[in-house]
Amino acid sequence: QKEVEQNSGPLSVPEGAIASLNCTYSDRGSQSFFWYRQYSGKSPELIMFIYSNGDKEDGRFTAQLNKASQYVSLLIRDSQPSDSATYLCAGEGSQGNLIFGKGTKLSVKP
Amino acid sequence: KAGVTQTPRYLIKTRGQQVTLSCSPISGHRSVSWYQQTPGQGLQFLFEYFSETQRNKGNFPGRFSGRQFSNSRSEMNVSTLELGDSALYLCASSLVDYRGSEQYFGPGTRLTVT
Numbered sequence: 001q002k003e004v005e006q007n008s009g010p011l012s013v014p015e016g017a018i019a020s021l022n023c024t025y026s027d028r029g030s031q032s033f034f035w036y037r038q039y040s041g042k043s044p045e046l047i048m049f050i051y052s053n054g055d056k057e058d059g060r061f062t063a064q065l066n067k068a069s070q071y072v073s074l075l076i077r078d079s080q081p082s083d084s085a086t087y088l089c090a091g092e093g094s095q096g097n098l099i100f101g102k103g104t105k106l107s108v109k110p
Numbered sequence: 111k112a113g114v115t116q117t118p119r120y121l122i123k124t125r126g127q128q129v130t131l132s133c134s135p136i137s138g139h140r141s142v143s144w145y146q147q148t149p150g151q152g153l154q155f156l157f158e159y160f161s162e163t164q165r166n167k168g169n170f171p172g173r174f175s176g177r178q179f180s181n182s183r184s185e186m187n188v189s190t191l192e193l194g195d196s197a198l199y200l201c202a203s204s205l206v207d208y209r210g211s212e213q214y215f216g217p218g219t220r221l222t223v224t
Contacts, residue, residue: 034212043218046214097143
């Protein structure tokens with residue numbers, strides 16, 4: 001059973017701090033990973049995807065992938081209260097589907 | 111560009127009934143995936159359709175079925191509803207599949223089975 005694991009949180013950080021969200025996956029064959037943000041009562045929205053080892057930056061967001069350690073992370077710099085949401089990590093499944101972790105709830109305190 | 115639309119947004123059904131949910135993907139997107147989201151299990155993959163063919167299926171019983179039409183719109187059907195089927199059902203569309211292209215989610219259909 002291929003799995004994606006996340007700490008459910010809640011993760012609480014002060015406004016302006018760096019929030020670090022982590023994810024591990026079981027399938028060494030997985031090549032691509034996605035981070036989604038889901039506000040309460042809303043559907044997930046894609047933040048970033050990463051295919052290659054290393055870092056990928058997009059504005060305040062940085063995704064990091066370490067295939068040897070089967071580890072994916074998302075860093076949010078200068079966290080804002082509007083970043084408070086559940087963050088879902090997803091890895092590719094065997095054929096055209098995504099396997100999601102259960103999400104980490106982030107709370108950014110003003 | 112219009113996003114993914116799902117209808118209805120809310121639904122209340124009785125155990126034993128059946129239900130059909132509809133999803134219209136973003137224009138030009140040919141892949142539609144369906145997910146079930148519950149507080150306990152999170153987001154779980156149901157199935158994916160591409161060019162009117164089911165290309166992949168998750169670990170759900172046969173009561174869950176779907177189809178895709180030539181205009182890429184998709185429907186999901188659940189027969190003989192059980193209390194445990196109460197969930198948020200999400201569909202997501204992408205150009206071909208999620209690889210190399212992003213998957214965009216619709217607002218979901220909240221199904222309550224009583």
